[in-house]
Every structure is written in structure tokens, then in C-alpha cells.
Amino acid sequence: MVRDDRYGELGKRFEQYLLEGIPALKEAGYNPFAFQGMIRASGGVRTAKQLLASAGDTSYGFAKLWEKGKLDASVEFAVCLPWFKELFTDEELERAAFRLTEHRFDLSRIDDVPVPDWHAAPTPAPPAEPTYRQRVEAEEAAQRSRPATTTALTAEAVRSAVFRSLVLERAQGRCENPGCGHPGFHVIGRNGQPVVEVDHVHGLGDGGPDHPANMVVLCPNCHAVKTRAQDAEVARLKALLAGIARQQHETAMAGTSSGR
Numbered sequence: 001m002v003r004d005d006r007y008g009e010l011g012k013r014f015e016q017y018l019l020e021g022i023p024a025l026k027e028a029g030y031n032p033f034a035f036q037g038m039i040r041a042s043g044g045v046r047t048a049k050q051l052l053a054s055a056g057d058t059s060y061g062f063a064k065l066w067e068k069g070k071l072d073a074s075v076e077f078a079v080c081l082p083w084f085k086e087l088f089t090d091e092e093l094e095r096a097a098f099r100l101t102e103h104r105f106d107l108s109r110i111d112d113v114p115v116p117d118w119h120a121a122p123t124p125a126p127p128a129e130p131t132y133r134q135r136v137e138a139e140e141a142a143q144r145s146r147p148a149t150t151t152a153l154t155a156e157a158v159r160s161a162v163f164r165s166l167v168l169e170r171a172q173g174r175c176e177n178p179g180c181g182h183p184g185f186h187v188i189g190r191n192g193q194p195v196v197e198v199d200h201v202h203g204l205g206d207g208g209p210d211h212p213a214n215m216v217v218l219c220p221n222c223h224a225v226k227t228r229a230q231d232a233e234v235a236r237l238k239a240l241l242a243g244i245a246r247q248q249h250e251t252a253m254a255g256t257s258s259g260r
């Protein structure tokens with residue numbers, strides 16, 4: 001059997017469609033012996049192309065199907081199915097459609113053919129994980145709608161667990177201080193979480209906001225330096241980390257994934 005794989009998967013599907021239509025041809029009182037032989041010899045797509053190329057005139061099979069009012073079983077009809085169109089040239093498609101309309105076939109009947117599963121639109125993807133931006137905005141909205149009495153408690157009480165985990169995810173649990181003495185520091189603690197601290201660059205007690213744009217992940221060493229070093233060093237580090245926090249936040253806001 002000569003198999004022409006030039007038309008790929010779609011070509012195989014077209015051929016399959018023609019072969020599945022053979023019983024309908026027989027029902028229409030036409031013995032498609034020659035047609036089957038062509039498919040065996042040349043494959044479905046080339047058979048269709050050969051039939052379409054045959055000097056303007058319609059094939060014996062086509063005439064037979066027309067007599068029986070079964071043009072929807074014709075190769076021309078198969079060629080016109082939208083999901084097979086890319087196998088054929090514009091000229092071939094026009095010729096197929098012309099032969100059908102010339103024989104008073106209503107081309108809109110093509111729309112009645114159920115779209116095959118393999119051509120149907122892919123099932124919609126499951127809802128995507130909310131992005132960093134979506135989670136930040138949801139938390140901001142939730143905070144706005146919370147009664148003021150709750151947020152008037154101590155700074156300790158208003159720390160958002162959502163923001164904290166977003167910042168940890170954003171940093172992938174690693175120290176965000178570019179001058180870190182332990183770059184890539186990554187130790188998992190007893191609680192299964194990385195041994196790092198989520199730090200508010202400008203402390204809540206000093207009026208710094210509890211917001212990811214003011215939060216960084218620091219390794220224990222950097223965190224100790226930031227909280228316990230002399231004023232000048234703390235100020236230098238704060239200025240540096242303020243930029244990092246804002247930049248990391250903006251990059252994550254612009255991204256499409258929450259980093260999970």
C-alpha cells in the first residue's frame with residue numbers, strides 16, 4: 001500500500017472520513033470500487049486532488065451521487081468541510097464548492113455536519129492560579145472592607161498573612177539583600193519553611209505600611225544586621241532594601257504568575 005504521509009495527521013483524518021463514507025456510497029447504489037482503489041493507491045488527499053483536477057467534468061461517482069440526492073457523500077463535500085480546508089489549494093476548494101453549487105447543492109448543509117472532537121475548540125483551561133497582582137489586589141480590597149476597629153489594633157495585629165506569604169513566594173524563600181553575605185542562603189526549618197525573615201523595610205512602628213512594596217525577605221544574618229547594626233549601616237541598608245522591595249513588588253505585579 002502506498003502511503004502518502006505528506007499531509008500528516010490531518011491527511012489521515014481526511015482519508016478516514018472518506019473511508020467511513022464508503023457504506024453511504026454503496027447505499028446510494030454506487031459501487032465505489034475504483035474510488036477505494038484510488039485511496040489505497042494514493043491516499044485520501046491525493047485521491048481527492050486527482051478527482052478535483054479531472055478536467056472540469058465531474059466524476060462518475062459524483063454524477064451517481066447527484067442522481068441519488070446524496071452529494072453530501074461526495075469527495076467534493078468532504079473537501080469543503082472547514083476542518084479539512086488546509087489540505088487543499090484555494091483553486092481546489094473553489095472547484096469543489098463550484099461543482100456542488102452547480103448541482104444545486106445547498107452548501108449551508110456543511111454547517112449541519114457535527115464538528116469532529118479533534119477539531120473542536122480545546123476545552124477551556126482550568127481557571128489559572130491567581131497571579132501575584134490578583135492576590136495583592138484581593139487582599140487590599142479585603143482590608144478596605146474590614147471594619148476600622150480591627151485595623152486600629154496594634155501594628156502586630158494588622159500584619160497581613162497574605163502579604164507575608166506573597167513576599168515569601170516572590171523571593172522563593174531566599175534573602176533579597178543584594179549585598180547578602182550568604183547569597184542563595186536556603187535552609188529549611190523545623191516548620192518546613194525556609195529559615196528567613198519577612199521584614200518591613202520601614203518598620204510598622206515607624207509608620208511603614210504593611211504592604212508587599214515595603215516588605216523584603218532577609219536571611220537571619222541580614223535581618224540581624226538591619227535591626228541591630230549602627231544607625232548609618234541600618235540607614236544604608238534600608239535605602240537599598242526599600243528600592244529592592246519596590247522593584248520586586250513591581251516586577252511581580254507585572255508578571256503573570258504568582259511564582260508558585
Ligand SMILES: [Zn+2]
Pocket residue numbers: 175176177180181182185218219220221222223
Ligand atoms: Zn542575607
